Amino acid sequence: MSPPIIETEALTKRFGSRVAIREVVLSVPAGTCFGFLGPNGAGKTTLIRMLLALARPSAGVARVRGIDVASDPVGALRRVGGMVEEPRFYPYMTGRQNLEAWAAALDADARRRIPAVLAQVGLEARGGERVSRYSLGMRQRLGVARALLSDPELLILDEPSNGLDPAGIAEFRQMIRGLVDREGRTVFISSHLLDEVERICDAVAIVNNGAVMVQGTMRELIEAGETGIEVDCDDVARALGILHGLPGVTGVRTKEGGRLLAMGSTAREAAIGITRALVQAGVGVASVSRYEESLEQRYLEITAGATPSTEGVFPRVAAPPPTGPPMPPPPPPAAR
Ligand SMILES: Nc1ncnc2c1ncn2[C@@H]1O[C@H](COP(=O)(O)OP(=O)(O)OP(=O)(O)O)[C@@H](O)[C@H]1O
Numbered sequence: 001m002s003p004p005i006i007e008t009e010a011l012t013k014r015f016g017s018r019v020a021i022r023e024v025v026l027s028v029p030a031g032t033c034f035g036f037l038g039p040n041g042a043g044k045t046t047l048i049r050m051l052l053a054l055a056r057p058s059a060g061v062a063r064v065r066g067i068d069v070a071s072d073p074v075g076a077l078r079r080v081g082g083m084v085e086e087p088r089f090y091p092y093m094t095g096r097q098n099l100e101a102w103a104a105a106l107d108a109d110a111r112r113r114i115p116a117v118l119a120q121v122g123l124e125a126r127g128g129e130r131v132s133r134y135s136l137g138m139r140q141r142l143g144v145a146r147a148l149l150s151d152p153e154l155l156i157l158d159e160p161s162n163g164l165d166p167a168g169i170a171e172f173r174q175m176i177r178g179l180v181d182r183e184g185r186t187v188f189i190s191s192h193l194l195d196e197v198e199r200i201c202d203a204v205a206i207v208n209n210g211a212v213m214v215q216g217t218m219r220e221l222i223e224a225g226e227t228g229i230e231v232d233c234d235d236v237a238r239a240l241g242i243l244h245g246l247p248g249v250t251g252v253r254t255k256e257g258g259r260l261l262a263m264g265s266t267a268r269e270a271a272i273g274i275t276r277a278l279v280q281a282g283v284g285v286a287s288v289s290r291y292e293e294s295l296e297q298r299y300l301e302i303t304a305g306a307t308p309s310t311e312g313v314f315p316r317v318a319a320p321p322p323t324g325p326p327m328p329p330p331p332p333p334a335a336r
């Protein structure tokens with residue numbers, strides 16, 4: 001794993017008695033697209049504002065590119081592009097003029113990059129129009145273009161697909177993946193759109209009530225949820241006893257339609273072992289399939305009120321209400 005490009009230690013932000021960000025420990029590896037996911041009011045914008053030196057932490061440290069943002073914002077944010085909430089522009093100026101005004105505050109190359117960044121966000125044909133005539137989605141694109149002007153190694157975007165139409169979201173996704181995969185940049189995006197995060201991001205942190213509940217790769221997040229092999233067979237009672245005794249099966253519960261879930265590994269070998277054991281015992285097997293929770297199920301579980309992780313590992317949070325309670329193994333057959 002590459003060294004972290006964003007790191008926070010016990011980062012905290014209070015507004016009076018309200019704690020908007022609570023002792024957040026975050027580590028974002030360079031060269032990835034990292035999603036910061038959480039419901040409205042979770043603290044996403046507040047954390048991003050601290051990363052971009054737009055707000056001062058009440059306690060703790062935020063480091064970007066290894067540099068403490070609060071003590072050296074210029075050093076930390078060199079070659080970092082950001083967009084927070086709805087980007088603001090001079091409405092009476094054109095998109096291009098707005099970028100020129102912004103570029104003037106950056107290095108000499110920034111002005112030369114204007115045509116390229118306008119093309120990158122799909123605004124090359126409309127760059128000569130006043131921003132007051134732009135749609136919300138176009139202003140959002142211009143915001144991303146502005147964030148790209150500094151040729152950033154790190155791009156921090158707060159809900160960037162706000163206001164984009166489905167085609168715009170798909171284009172945006174390709175653009176972001178291109179920045180990461182082809183150009184080696186790091187992109188940190190906040191969102192409450194699960195679908196978007198699932199498709200764009202390599203890794204995520206889920207934040208709720210100001211606390212990071214879990215963080216890690218998408219795969220780790222899914223694997224920390226409930227996984228197993230789902231079985232549809234003709235003798236649930238016998239199958240229960242058999243499944244309970246198999247190595248690697250951590251528990252068994254019933255699911256809708258009378259199917260059984262053998263919790264644990266989803267590996268092919270596990271499915272083969274389960275099928276073989278059932279068939280050998282004379283249980284008829286209709287189907288055997290892998291089961292894992294969707295990102296949406298995981299997100300809803302995690303944001304429904306689990307305790308936060310301070311170690312950056314995935315805790316196993318309360319399982320969703322099962323269709324049937326976990327079942328104990330049946331008693332051993334009475335001695336004949
Ligand atoms: N300047 C402020 N003064 C007081 N409270 C604030 C301020 N800014 C944010 N908050 C509070 O901090 C909490 C986190 O807000 P924040 O804007 O970071 O949430 P968010 O995750 O970005 O939400 P959304 O998805 O709606 O954009 C909220 O309870 C909000 O009301």
Ligand SMILES: [Mg+2]
Pocket residue numbers: 044045046085158
């Ligand atoms: Mg926000």
